[in-house]
Amino acid sequence: MRTPTTFWAEIVLPAIRAKVARILSSEGFSQVRIAKELGITQAMVSKYLSKYKPPEILEDIEGKIEAIAVSIAEMIKSDIEREEIIKTIERSFFKLLGDEKFCKAYEKYSGIPGKVCMELAIESGKKEVIEDLSRALEIILRDEKFAELIPEIRSNFAYSLPNPRDTNDVAAIPGRITVIKGKPYAMPPEFGVSKHTARLLVKVSKHNKDIRSVLNIRFGKDVEDAIKKAGLRVAYLPRELSSIEEIEDRIAEMFNGNEFDVVIDPGRHGVEPCVYIFGRNPMDVIVKLKKIEENL
The missing domain is CATH 3.40.225.10 (Class II aldolase/adducin N-terminal domain)
Known part of the structure; x- marks a missing residue:
């Protein structure tokens, strides 16, 4: 079943990783170091840098993905603890849950009404x-x-x-x-x-x-x-x-x-x-x- 978390993990997070990889590469980071920072293989970093193209359904949230990636890249360059970077990524997910454009992109991905995202955002916010x-x-x-x-x-x-x-x-x-x-x-x-x-x-x-x-x-x-x-x-x-x-x-x-x-x-x-x-x-x-x- 294609849940909002599946959409995040399978579609959105790879797009964020790809942008982070490109930012760090432009700053002189080696593929080995990028792989270590992102917790992925060097082969995946190579793919992100050379072949990866974000799916069209992410077009409307491209700016938000860019903003998240820039923040994460800056944290990595500043040697911020990995735990804090993970928290930032997770907070980004919960914040996007309440975003109308994210919910519409999820609807295109899953065929399930995007209001599911909004309802989950409210429940998360209440907690x-x-x-x-x-x-x-x-x-x-x-x-x-x-x-x-x-x-x-x-x-x-x-x-x-x-x-x-x-x-x-x-x-x-x-x-x-x-x-x-x-x-x-x-x-x-x-x-x-x-x-x-x-x-x-x-x-x-x-x-x-x-x-x-x-x-x-x-x-x-x-x-x-x-x-x-x-x-x-x-x-x-x-x-x-x-x-x-x-x-x-x-x-x-x-x-x-x-x-x-x-x-x-x-x-x-x-x-x-x-x-x-x-x-x-x-x-x-x-x-x-x-x-x-x-x-x-």
Whole structure:
């Protein structure tokens, strides 16, 4: 069966190897050394340099293949560890899975609808999001200082897929982060378990696609002073907003052409004051959280 991984291994990867071989050969690398670097035979290197022509179905992704090959060749010339080169190659595959032109080329190769690639890319992306959010959550759960920053409404920590379409594309903490026996406690992150923070990231992404993670903590004069001492970029919500949806919309609008580390909601009748820490990913949020804690 012709799967996307088969397409990558049989068609795309040889095209990348051929381009890398030609780049390295033009830089004075011998065929023996190229073979060693690429993990193939010298005979295959010779074939890549003299006879190989990429299949026509790769025509639309030729530029992407060229870019990957140039990166790999540069890493080889710079004596980057082989493990890092392998990671780069594998990341390139997962990135291409979500590329429309790659999926169309796969469809021509296999006769199977290219949407299969897109679906696999989403599943792969979800796994990565859960892993990254789980690692950051572990840091919070070992941080006893964080227990003092959990508001009455409790904290949530969310991380979205790139360009989230709806709340199902956002992972967060079921039941939020709470305090048990003086220590932070939380269930493992899942997709589709948050309303407010998930909607917030979906709305923010429409104005700034780089912002994909958010954590809320309590507000107070001590926290506000710590944020300022930490030198974080901060914005304030007005008090006249009356609903959660209005709060989300106003925060999202703030990111139109701007990037803030922290947004402070001073609260209003029936709504607890809150601090939102934003970042490109969960570890980015953790770094900002630690800066606040250090200045408390």
